Structure formats: C-alpha cells, structure tokens
Amino acid sequence: MSLLSSIASPADLRxxxxxxxxxxxxxxxxxxxxxxxxxxxxxxxxxxxxxxTLALHYVFDFAHDRxxxxxxxxxxxxxxxxxxxxxxxxLRAKGGMAGFPxxxxxxxxxxxxxxxxxxxxxxxxxxxxxxxxxxxxDPKSRPDGRRVAVLIGDASIVNGVAMEGxxxxxTLKRQFLIVLNDNGMSISRPQGAVAQYFDRxxxxxxxADFKRSAKELLKHVPGGSLLHEAxxxxxEATKAVISEGAWFEHFGLVTVGPIDGHDLPALVExxxxxxxxxxxxxxxxxxxxGKGFAFSERDSQRFHSPPAFKLEPTDPDSVELxxxxxxxxxxxxxxxxxLMARDPRVVACTAAMPDGTGLTRVLxxxxxxxxxxxxxxxxxxxxxAGLAKTGARPFFAVYSTFVQRAFDQAFQExxxxxxxxxxxxDRAGLVGGDGAVHHGFCDVALLRTLPxxxxxxxxxxxxxxxxxxxxREYDDGLSAVRYPRDRVSDRLAGSTCPEFEVGRARFxxxxxxxxxxxxxxxxxAFGTPALDALKAAESLASxxxxxxxxxxxxxxxxxALLRDLLGRGVPIVTIEDHSIxxxxxxxxxxxxxxxxxxxxxxxxxxxPDAWVYHDSRAGxxxxxxxxxxxxxxxxxRAVERSARGEPAEAPRVAANH
Numbered sequence: 131m132s133l134l135s136s137i138a139s140p141a142d143l144r145x146x147x148x149x150x151x152x153x154x155x156x157x158x159x160x161x162x163x164x165x166x167x168x169x170x171x172x173x174x175x176x177x178x179x180x181x182x183t184l185a186l187h188y189v190f191d192f193a194h195d196r197x198x199x200x201x202x203x204x205x206x207x208x209x210x211x212x213x214x215x216x217x218x219x220x221l222r223a224k225g226g227m228a229g230f231p232x233x234x235x236x237x238x239x240x241x242x243x244x245x246x247x248x249x250x251x252x253x254x255x256x257x258x259x260x261x262x263x264x265x266x267x268d269p270k271s272r273p274d275g276r277r278v279a280v281l282i283g284d285a286s287i288v289n290g291v292a293m294e295g296x297x298x299x300x301t302l303k304r305q306f307l308i309v310l311n312d313n314g315m316s317i318s319r320p321q322g323a324v325a326q327y328f329d330r331x332x333x334x335x336x337x338a339d340f341k342r343s344a345k346e347l348l349k350h351v352p353g354g355s356l357l358h359e360a361x362x363x364x365x366e367a368t369k370a371v372i373s374e375g376a377w378f379e380h381f382g383l384v385t386v387g388p389i390d391g392h393d394l395p396a397l398v399e400x401x402x403x404x405x406x407x408x409x410x411x412x413x414x415x416x417x418x419x420g421k422g423f424a425f426s427e428r429d430s431q432r433f434h435s436p437p438a439f440k441l442e443p444t445d446p447d448s449v450e451l452x453x454x455x456x457x458x459x460x461x462x463x464x465x466x467x468x469l470m471a472r473d474p475r476v477v478a479c480t481a482a483m484p485d486g487t488g489l490t491r492v493l494x495x496x497x498x499x500x501x502x503x504x505x506x507x508x509x510x511x512x513x514x515a516g517l518a519k520t521g522a523r524p525f526f527a528v529y530s531t532f533v534q535r536a537f538d539q540a541f542q543e544x545x546x547x548x549x550x551x552x553x554x555x556d557r558a559g560l561v562g563g564d565g566a567v568h569h570g571f572c573d574v575a576l577l578r579t580l581p582x583x584x585x586x587x588x589x590x591x592x593x594x595x596x597x598x599x600x601x602r603e604y605d606d607g608l609s610a611v612r613y614p615r616d617r618v619s620d621r622l623a624g625s626t627c628p629e630f631e632v633g634r635a636r637f638x639x640x641x642x643x644x645x646x647x648x649x650x651x652x653x654x655a656f657g658t659p660a661l662d663a664l665k666a667a668e669s670l671a672s673x674x675x676x677x678x679x680x681x682x683x684x685x686x687x688x689x690a691l692l693r694d695l696l697g698r699g700v701p702i703v704t705i706e707d708h709s710i711x712x713x714x715x716x717x718x719x720x721x722x723x724x725x726x727x728x729x730x731x732x733x734x735x736x737x738p739d740a741w742v743y744h745d746s747r748a749g750x751x752x753x754x755x756x757x758x759x760x761x762x763x764x765x766x767r768a769v770e771r772s773a774r775g776e777p778a779e780a781p782r783v784a785a786n787h
Contacts, residue, residue: 530570
C-alpha cells in the first residue's frame, strides 16, 4: 500500500514521522503528473507547492483552522491530502475533481477561487469574523482557537486587491500568516517593480547576512519582544531567515524569508513556531515551479496548464504534447502581428497572459509597442486609455473572465472619454475544465451598458481577422471582439468572409435561401454557436426552412434585419455562448421593443441563470442546450409554437433544455 493511499485526511498525514514526508511528496508528484498527462490541467503550479502544502497540513489542523488560496490553480496536492484521491481520475471532468478549490467538494475548500489577488482579503475577513465569534486563536486566552493562513504567489501579490488586503492585514491584532509562494513565475514571468524587488531579494539575501542582522532586527519589528524570545528558542533554519528592511514591514507585517520551499524539515520547523505567533506575518518561501520533473522545471510556462501529453518511458525528459489543432488564440496572435506590421500606430498589451492570449511572439517582435503588465487588468485598461489619448491604436488582449476586473476603468477612463480602446476577449463563453471560475459569461452584459461601445463576436479565423481590421479603423469609442477557448473551424473555408460593417449581420445559409418566401424560422447567432446553428438547420431541412445569420454585433444589432423578419411574422431564435441575462438575446428583444415590433416570437438561447461546472467544453454546451441537437430542438419548438399562435417560451427554460 502506498503512503498516499493511506492518507484519507490530514490527520493521517500527521501520524507519519517527518522523515517519511519526502516519500509522500514523491507519490503526490507522480499521481498529479500521471493524471494531467491524460486529461490536461495545471501541472507546474501544483508540482511546485507539494512540500509547502504537506508542511502546512502537517503543522496546522485545517479541519479547524483556516486555509485560503489565492488563484487556486495550485490546489491539487491539498485536495489529495483532504480525502479526494478518488476524484483525481476524472480531473476537471463532470463528477470529478475540480481544477480549483470548490466548497461543494470538501469543507477544506473555503472559497471557489480562480482570479488572482483575492486570498488575503477573504482571509482577513475570516480572521475578523473568527475574532467577533470568539473563536480566534490567542496564545494565552484561547490556545485552541482558529488560526488563519493564506497562500499567495509572487505574481498575484502585486495585484491591486492583494495590496489592499495587505494594507488591512497589517492592522490585525492576532495571528495571521501570509505564505508567499515565490517561484519567479505566474503563468509567464512576473512583471513590474515589485517583481524586480523579489529578484533582488533572491540574489542578495544570503544565509550569513540574515544571521548577522536578525538579533538587532528583532528589537525593532512589530511584535519584536515576542519574536526575540522565539528567536533564541528557534532552530538555525528559522534564525537565518528573519528579514531586515523587508518590503512587507511597511504594511506592519513581520517578514521572514526567503526560505527553501522544498526543505520539509525547515518548513515544518518554521511553521510550528509561526503557528502560535500573535501578530500578522509573511513567510517568504522560494519554490521551483514544475519541481520534480526535468521537462516541467525546464519549461514551466509551457507546462503551466498543458493539454494531455505523452511521457516517454525510456526518456523521462522527452514529452510530447497532444495536438489540439489551430486555436483562436494562435489565430489572434498571427492577426496581431499582421496588424502591427501594417500599422505602426497599433500597440498591444496583456495582463500576465502572453501565452494564453497569443501575444508571446508579438511581445518578442515588438518590445517597444507591446507590453505584459502583470496581473493588473485595471492598470492595463487605464494604460491603454492613456495610449489612445496620444493617438495610438491600442488592443488589450484579456480573458473574458478577467475583463470584469477592469470594468470601472472601461467605464471611467475609456467609454466616458470616448476613447477607442480595443478589447480582444479570449476564453469567451464556456471554457471547459477550468469551470465556473473562468467562464466568460458576462462580458456582453457588462460592456453593452457603456454608451458608444461596439461589441462583436468572431466565428472562425477569417471573421476574427475581419473584426480586428474593423476595430483598427473604429475610432468612435470602445470596441470588443469575443472568441472562445476552442479550435477555429474551417466549415466556411469555401466562402468569402465579408468585411464587418457596423450593425450588419452576415447570412450564412441553413435550409433556406435569400429571396425565397419567408423562412419558417430565423436563427440569429452571436459567435461560434452560429456554426452549430447551421448544423441544426441542415438537420431540420426535411421539416422546416430555417435561415441562419451570423449576427456579428451585439451592439448595435442589425435593426433592419430584425424589422424585416418580425414584420413578416418569422419566429426568431437567438443563440449565444453567454448568459441569457443581459446578453445578445436581450439586446435583440430590447431593439424589437424600441422599434415597436411584436417580440413574442423571439426565443432566446444562452447560458442559464445558474452555474455551469467543470466538464469538457462540448459537454458543457450539450448540458445547456447549445450544441447542434439542442439548437434543433429549440428551433422546432419555436416553429411549432408560432404555428399554434403561442408566444415564445421563457428564455430561461429554453436555455436549460
């Protein structure tokens, strides 16, 4: 029996002698690597925190104490130690282990998290709540009270929300431990002055320097008398890492480190001592992202969240990633290179996602016109506004799920000023295995509230290029194009992609032709669901004449087309890979009402007003009725209801079946 399989909870882990923990660490790494090689998932972030996670669970009792994650893509070791080993074989699939912390799985997960910067603030909230409830740890009055620990990365901690959390954490009058996992990486290399500070810390703070300065330092730091006493009781590993002049002490936080995040005895020694410290503290831990496998250590950026891959049994350094086909992300990167070659006014940025948004080669080829700002979407949006004000043509490549982090800036500094900032929204709609924390389900609902905004969606690579070219010349305000985490389709390869014109849809076909008598139903699809709508229409060809349009715009919508269809009594089915609340279908219904048209024949399909959890993207689309069979069912119901003179069914019902 393996050691890992004998651990049903952290209580079992704590029964093991310290010298057996490296064996558990090796088994955890093997289990994670073997599973991710089959299904894909976050590999390098999890491999890097194995010892740190083991030490935290070995010292603290998180069945009682509080452990909060920032981002959460480093939670696999935590899950394997907290009773979820049986869920690993279906990692990120329906019914299996979520790729991020998920309270539905276990009480050891306190929040569903997938966005950076939030961990410290939620931890401060829990610390304050435990104090109010008379449940917090106090070394004298309540030694069995709850401790709080939060794990955050060096790239996340520069996020604005994290800074706000640090500012408040320093005011706590109780135990509070911030574990800074410093691996010198986010998905790619962290950016900015704070990242450069960490680089200097890693290079300049040697063991001897710490040891010489520690005794004098203890007289001056907050909680110094207690720390001074603890210093004399602590082992050499702890004495050597109490930092002088640490940046975090400006927030009122005692700072310790950096220490080796793969040295289990040192980690356990320090955490055992820090567990009972009665002031807020930062433990700066240096780890290696991708630790344990040469291929993931060597290229942790590529193996941050890889697709399935093949491990060569005869050569463990040789790994072959599964082919995924040409993605929208790659197509976008190629298109941006073309735009920047043709127009010197075009500039671009991303917020810590150069690989994920396709800008890696753009950054390399145009270092003076393209920037990675780090995990700070709000700053990136404002920076793009400043560039637009100077006459540049800025493109901000950002995941749909992260653009809401910069909505205030899109409102105040972009739309209100009438500035032409261009948003390229990758991962729009359902995202598959990353699940609810990463779905791009509300970008249209947010951005269509902004006066002057122009919102588009691409259905394939030619339409993405056409949309970007339109945006390059669009100077009337904010513009955005959305596209999914998916392969680009070649279904329309034989047809010419027309240029984008403001508020004009594109007829795609179906089982009806332009110029014929009115169709039995019209489908207005926003984005890639248009291609499944074509399949659905063709499957119904023996029953109904169905025309399919690529709507292209959610703002402004094609009012002329809408007036023509509704004026002739044609039932309309709107389809979008976006929330039914406030999305493209709502825009169509609003436009019909504004024009005084009868909107009772409009059926809206989209994401339901409910959370959609992790599964494959195809499985999620089928679950919410946005695959070809689901769309065909909705078209049939719309035609039948129209024939009976009944109004369209409620959009929420339509979206769930």
